[in-house]
Amino acid sequence: MSRALILGASSFALLSTPAFAQDSGQATENSSDQPAGTGSYRPGEIVVTAQFREQKLQDTPLAITAVDSALLEARSQDDVQAVAQQAPSVTLREQGGAYGASMGASIRGIGQFDFNPAYEPGVGMYIDDVYYPTLTGANFDLLDLERVEVLRGPQGTLTGRNSIGGAIKLFSKKPEYETSAFAEASYGTRDRLELRAGMNFPITQNLYARLSGVHKEQDGYVDQVDYGCANPDNPEGIAPTIGNDGTGSTCVLDKLGGQNYSGLRGAIRWEPSSDIDLMVIADYQNSDRTSAAEVQLVGPDNFDCGRFCTYTNWFLPAAGDAGAYYTSNRNKFNGWGISGHADIQLSDNVQLQSITAYREYNNKWGTDDDFSPNPAVAAGGINDLDFWFFSQELRVNATLTDWADVTIGGFYSDQRSTYWTQQDIRYFGPEPLQFIGNDPVNADSKAAFGTVILKPTYGLTLTGGIRYTEEHKDYTFVRRNLQYEQAPIGSGIEALDGLKSVYDGDRVDWRISADYRFSPAVLAYVTVSTGFKGGGVTARPFLPTHATEGDFGPETVTAYEAGLKTNLFDRRVQLNLAGFYNDYKDIQLPLSDCSAYGGGPCAVRANAGDGEIYGFEAELNAEPVDGLMIDGSVSLLGSKYTFIADAVGTSVQDDDPIVSPEVQFSAGIQYEVDLGDTGSITPRIDISHRGREFHGHALDVVSTDYEYYKAYTLANARLTYRNADRDLSVALELTNLFDKYYTTSRFDSVYNFARTAYTQVGRPREWRLSIRKEF
Template sequence: MARTIGIFTRARLVQAAATTAMACALSAAPAFAAEAADAPPADAAAEHGLKEIVVTAQFRSQKLQDTPLSITAVTSDLLKSRNQTDISQIAAQAPNVQLTQMGGAFGSSMAAYIRGVGQYDFNPAYEPGVGIYIDDVYYASLTGSVMDLLDLDRVEVLRGPQGTLTGRNSIGGAIKMFSTKPSAENSGNIEAAYGARNRLDLRGSMNFALTDSLFVRVSGVHKRQDGYVNMIDYGCANPGNSLGITGNPNTGKGCVIGKLGEKNYTGARASIRYNPNDKLDWIVSGDYTYENRSNAASVLTVDNTAKTGGVDFRCGNFCTYANFYMPAGGQAGQAYTMPMNTMFTGWGVSSNLKYTLSDNLNLQSITAYRKYHQTFGTDDDFTPYGPIGGAGYNDLTFRFFSQELRLNGKIGSLAEWTIGGFYNDQTSVYFTRQDIRYIVPNVPSFYLQFQGNDPVKANSKAGFATLILHPTSKLNVTAGLRYTSEHKDYTFVRQNWSGGALVDPFGVGALNGSVANYDGNKLDWRISADYRFSPQLMAYATVSTGFKGGGVTARPFTKTQATNGTFRPETLTSYELGLKSDLFDRRLRLNLAGFVNDYKNIQLPISDCSLLDGFAPGTDPYPCAAIQNAGDGKMWGLEGELSATPIDGLNIDATLSWIDGEWNRISAQVTSIKLSDPITSPNWRGSAGIQYTADLGGKNGTLTPRFDLVYTGRQQIGRLTVTSPLDYNPAFALANARLTWKNPKEDLAISFEVSNLFDKYYYLPLRFQALYASAGTVYSNVGRPREWAISVRKSF
């Protein structure tokens, strides 16, 4: 996809390149009521304190405070109390986690980073750096990952490499979502919300029993909201302009031709559970997602008027002159307009079967199949000025099958163990039509327009084992191994727009039919020891590894860039110390961690493909958009999580995180990053929340006000040229407020909420500057302005 030929967001790339961060996560007491059928019993002493949290991060139900991992556990109650309905918002309460909806050039996808390690690029040639799971089923693609949090029981955010537990591509960590299981009770709920810019949300779920052993749960959601960045017809708004750009006669009121940042999302999920006895528990689930909305809300933030006809096309905080228009030229016999909508349709089925073989042995089988289709268009220069433009149309089809087997056992009171295997097979077909005829500066007659239809096949196999020893009643030692073998092949199709042979100055057409292959394997390991000093205090020390899979260069300009562009996995070794405590009769929960990460073979974009093309360094005449193992670095940080309920009804949570580090190596092929640059940013993150449930007495129910504040420190977004200084987004804080009334039965709730309470204007930590060298423009995603909503929820 040629629209990323320039350096995407150097800040994102720098973050993708490394980092760890301090993270603190305080969470209100009611929010942590994660229940599990086989959960260990909660301490009865905590009747009026913080409720016990149960997690399954180590393939078995354990109390959070007994698990030697950095985990933030969040239940659906906390998500609702904070007005959060999609996965990208989880970062607000999970320190050192950054989940960002991508801009229009990347479709319906999400940049996911934990401790500064992750991935932003949706292309199937590249692997995510944060593992995303729903009901233990791996989601292998960033596309379609901005999911609604539909009918969830809880979310577990695991920070740090999870190589032995969740496998490859969890080098930064993992986000595991668990749906509410079907049960024997007949119950349900329905919720409706109306708010700013015609926001309308509808969601509901229903649970019922078909027989004494067969249960069904069905849930659905629909969300719709107008966009918040106006697309303005430049010719209409500026009649008689110096460039002779005329208005479109079909332009609507006020010269507005559309709005970016819409929501239009529909999802459904159904599960059937067969649970005839204590030995067998089998859940089969299916889900469907449909999204049809305008592209992400972006505005032009840099405009070099020397390249844009002497006109500055920046038009304001929440407006853009982008029109997705390209004039005639090259293969484009007449002017045309790219679609400015993103469409996504996806569905999946899964089977999760648990069978108890004996008192000390049980088997679990997890089988899944997923498929999705996405289309979207781009305006790469984000102006109405045709002579500098670039545009792309993208159509991606994806299929994924996975199978996992786990065998869990116990050896008396001495040890617990897990062995298992995992296999997946995936196929993508990426059709694209690219028009970047002006990508080469100072060569106005040059054009580069091509059509691709690239099949990408990949598979992986893994075997894993975990052993938890209990030498004494207070000491536990955990060891884990995981061996992974992976393969990927990418077939490049480069044709003209009619499907025939492509003739171009660089010979891009010679790529047609070329195949790039990657094969690799990796052994991950983990060793951890934890010691419980008292019922209130546990400490642990862990050394663990993880990796992000290798691959091939997805956007080559020459055949040699494709065949020589294979890169290896990037790897991370993490050293971590942690402390977990429940104090003052569980009125205060404080978890702390410190870590040092050794990050190797970081996958970075290079700007000089001389070595791949067979030229002396710095002499390659061809453009370069390759990824290579081009850096090493170290990061270190501190994390803290705190929850408090000083009196009944009052819940306080807060977070604070700090991270720093340094580059040890940067390849000479990388010009956008210097050894002296910070390896990650922001250094500081924090959040705070408070709520109080007031009993109104008698039949009047309760009233709960809640206030949340999230702080993000100054964050680098890269440099525009090799000699430019680093650019930064300034630090900002966002506040949200919510007031909820519940009736005495707590089966009816009415809420009024305001997000971005003080109407802070801010940019998301990414920008698109692929055409800066030729077009002189950069556009950025802008955060949502202040919004309000009223919601009503009824349970039955």
Template sequence: MAKTSTQSLRLFSAGSALALALGMAVPAIAQQAPQAQPQDSAQAADDTGGIKEIVVTAQFRSQKLQDTPLSITAIDANLLASRNQTDLSQIAAQAPNVVLNAQGGAYGSSLGASIRGIGQFDFNPAYEPGVGMYIDDVYYATLTGGIFDLLDLDRVEVLRGPQGTLTGRNSIGGAIKLFSKKPTDENSGTVEAVYGSRQRVDLRGSANFKLAEGLYGRVSGVYKRQNGYVDQLDYGCVYPNNPQGIGARPSSGQGCLIDKLGERNYAGVRASLRYNPNDAIDYIVAGDYTYEDRTNAAEVVTSVNPARVSSTYLCGRFCTFANFYAQGNTPPPGLSIPGPWGQVKDGYYMPNRVKFTGWGVSGNGTFKLGDNFNIQSITAYREYRQKWGTDDDFTPDLNVVGQGYNDLKFWFFSQELRFNGKIGDKIDFTLGGFYSDQRSTYFTRQDIRYIAPGLNFQFTGNDPVNADSKAVFGTVIARPVDGLTLTGGLRYTKEHKDYTFVRLNYDGSVSYFLGALNGVKAVYDGSKVDWRISADYRFSPQILAYVTVGTGFKGGGVTARPFDAPQALNGSFGPETVTAYEVGLKTDLFDRRLRVNISGFYNDYKDVQLPLISCASLGSNAPCGARQNAGDGKIKGVELEVQANPIDGLAFDGSVSYLDGEWSRIDPRVGNAVLLSDPIATPKWKWAFGVQYRAELGSAGSITPRFDMSYFGRNNNGRIAGGAPIDYAAAYTLANARLTWRNKGEDLSVSFEVQNLFDKYYNPYRFAAVQAFTGTIYSQVGRPREWALTVQKKF
């Protein structure tokens, strides 16, 4: 591993990968009028054949992507459609140094996210995300429910690097902002149907309509259904005479098949109303609803310790013997422990499904106060509920008991005000304030007898979690001389969080082994100031160079899973912070036929929130479940993005990124779970490219083949046990192919695609937290090769 210097930023050479441009347009919110040009191009060409400009709003105002001194991957609706990207987790394949992963079954329907090696993967409301998620400038405050369907979008902006002054807390790694299509003064619509592998059925549609002069509406909806691809098998049925004495379950009429993990069953609807009577008022009210009911993530046991469990529990690459069953346990004399899953002494099943329902409303209005000033107000409310079950050991072994049931309720309110203005032609500024209030209630029913077989390590929790945040901020953009732009930003944030622990037995009495936690409230209060200074210089219309220094932070919190009261009361921790140094170059060359953007960065990463091995410093001698600010490190990297339209019809896009870093301090309380010699961020290399060509067929329309490939380097999964070698997830390369025909009028298209073209088997995520107790590790399985046929009609 290369050593990091604190005196200088060393840039690394990176080879370029190419890729591109056109594809079938999904319902999307364009800055331009619809169908102004052929919709084949992922980044559609302008009238001269050059790469189309994308307008972004990362700095509180509309700016061309190539004029914005930030590392931004901007993906418009055409590129999303040409790659067939329909949910947020797919964006990471092409964005440099971005990791988005739909989490495993233990975390329900949540999205793990990191940018430039900094993020968060634990859904628990005691912790904060490390990448800010925004939908139409409204903050989405949790990882749960974050696998957004890319429904009716104009564009996605992936802002890499800390966005402390622009988007505030929890954007320490960066921010991902989704922008929906706004209602306009036209009557139009789109419908789309997909059929594919494993009974896949997708239906999508949108409609835009003019209600009256200055009043417009838009509705869109999506439904997705697909069978799973990992067989959940009945162990007692497959091995009827097994030495463990595990019997078969009652027949379901499917032989030994219990269920299929990894299925899809998702529906969503969105509606918006826009009031825009004149240039002085533009107000949009929007609402959305999401429903999901599916089997747990596709996971299989990938490693067993034969000294603890049978090697026959290794079912195979696409099958598992996990049964979500907990064997009964005789309670202490005189105690009956009833529950909705039956008496504990009789055993019970946990659900192998995830159910999510959520809705939200928002109002986003801009009001002009003369030619040079306006006020923007963004008000939002959101709530959701998610239920899911887990099998922590992922085996049918009745002597290894580790099951859980979770029911998470959440609501969130936020209000943001921005005052934007101009002073002459030289200065733009924004002043603003932000307030949010969120409430969670996390009910859980845990059976963790694997920790100490024979003891009644079972409890229920019903924990209320309250959090709020307040901030004031300002940004100034000044142009003192031609070509030079200076930007400065400042933001002050104050945050609060409290978490009350409920620890009861199944019958409602105080828990045997966690009773000291019952009623304990853990509290965190803190504040932080973020700043940013940048300078950019336009050497010519084709070349912009910039340098920027800024900060960001991930909010502080409380220990989510303490084992006694001292860990809860003394286990609160402060924010982790980063100071980022970045230089970059943005170019549009050869009459905008070639776009090359490159950036290099160096992050000074402080007070990293890490789990402890020993809680003695917190006054606890129990098994340690606390987290503290326990590490510092340095992260550096280089990112390159390329787009090219070398000749009419042919287009490329591509990216490559390099990431490296090392720890400079590890608190001794972390023990040997993390060592100074460990890499602080992975994967080291990521790259992607795509290419397509639109061939005109005269009156028969056009045909466009497209090919995409992406590489994800080996990823640090941590240690199976303290002091053991790091367990790396293997690197993998995926390829997708798509062929699209469009009629001459550009209102009908038919596409055939193959995802994971070479049928690569890979494991993007693994769960080994219980390996020391259960002897098993289970891993998520990437989706195998899939085909799909899509028909789209515009009207």
């Protein structure tokens, strides 16, 4: 950790040096004026709406990473997960194959990584101010976006429940009156093909539309190999499922980690007058790809296929009530949503905003939990998750005087999930535990909120906010035999059929903040705020008492933060600093001892821990000379548990970190070389570092080395040519430039039964050539 701290600090210092060498004077112009230079993006000038009103990033007293479309393009970032590489204290991770098309998220060590609808996210995800309430389907493609805002720290009064760690907000480009269009085509490693296009056009003088679409496909990078085919004389006697020509070339069944995604977005906007702005946005997305790129981490040596190879087969032989069958290595996601946005200026000082939204999706996937070809230890399942969600939000923004602004509003949401699953648990006892679940999960939430912003004297702003939330969730358990005719017999699980687990709760969150502008170049702020992640119910009970008594309340945080935002050296440098301390209470943890819930195997979740999280973050954006852009970030985090319930057992221990990695940093630099009438050429390089990340103790019996994912540093490079009119660009990019081998997630839940565990591996070095034309 000390080496990483030194490296991170040194990199940040090096990035800062060129900018400070330019000018030692203080900026004297107002911070809202246009900055110097001619660069293509200006993070300090991005207008954000984190406080429900338009403010420049450097005028907003919150820890925010804001990235506009130009910087997204410069960094070769086309999905929301990629943005996390440059945002301090942020983890966005596409989950392994056992969790479907889901993405885990945490900010400052607080988040959630289980897709099950019984559990709530810990980071709020928003698209055009519409809340996205699940981890499933959350790795959004950044299609036709205006900007991304990453709000760090609890947003309990602003965005509400489940933003205990923070919030990530995506804003698409709005339709405008001007006619414009773009088209982009890319080709790259493993037959990567990507097509993007969009157009903006007026329908009438006050009515305009915007349409955009994307399709991307790419072969996977982990070979799924037929074990019997590649090892015809294997000691287990496993027969091949495909022919073998003696060379092994025909033994590859599939390629894991591939892409096959299509998405459409459309918006229509009506402005009948300067006081009324109405917009409807609709989107559709479809993905049908192979499962995540995972390989064996622990298991028999003869089942170790290699760094980018696996022998897993998604096959279960006949056992119990089940005949032999394949669970499928496909991951299929299909979803759509529509939202209506009304922005009405009721008077010079009063604005009404209404946001109405509906979304639904379906995700189907299979799992091979033992991740091996061994039929003697097979375990897996089939999953089919249906979901729909409705929400309505109203806000009124009012300017009471020239020194007082107020926002009041209300929010309502209703969501339904139906989680169909066929579970084949062969490690439960002498007989396999096999059942079909078809569990309906209902949840709704109501909230009322208000924020007051006061400016009692020049340079000083005081902000106070409060939010009251009520939430309800009920989960009905369906447990039937594999023929779906009657409740299964044995193991006590038949008693779960028809049981309903219910959670009801409410919560008040608040925020108090003060910021002071010492000069046009320097803004300092302090804030105290609270947030919570919603309560819920135990999703995977083994006994009726686990279901009926296994509900749990919200986990909460009280956060203390101080920060500094600067526009230095004639606004060529934006340097933002933040330090924070989180008092983290009622942490939702899995139990290993269910004595208080009737005994038996235990998968109950409860409010079973308290802790502290603290840290420092810095972000830099600089243009020391025209055309040279430098950006960087660093986060240093620490944490400790102050209480862990005895029922948690050894899965979480007193000296375990709550938050990891403790060190993250990133740096990027680009320089646009002017070629006169020929155009320009811009080389860019980015690096990002993640320190070691704590996983858990499940594999301690093998080696304590498996407690952590190893630290890694990635580098990306991009070379872009633009013509003189800047409407045509050609870019060559390399990701994972030094071909670093690293792992991002792990599944080890069946190790005690199968003696196997597997891990998701990151993408190897890849190249892509892109051509983009704007009209």
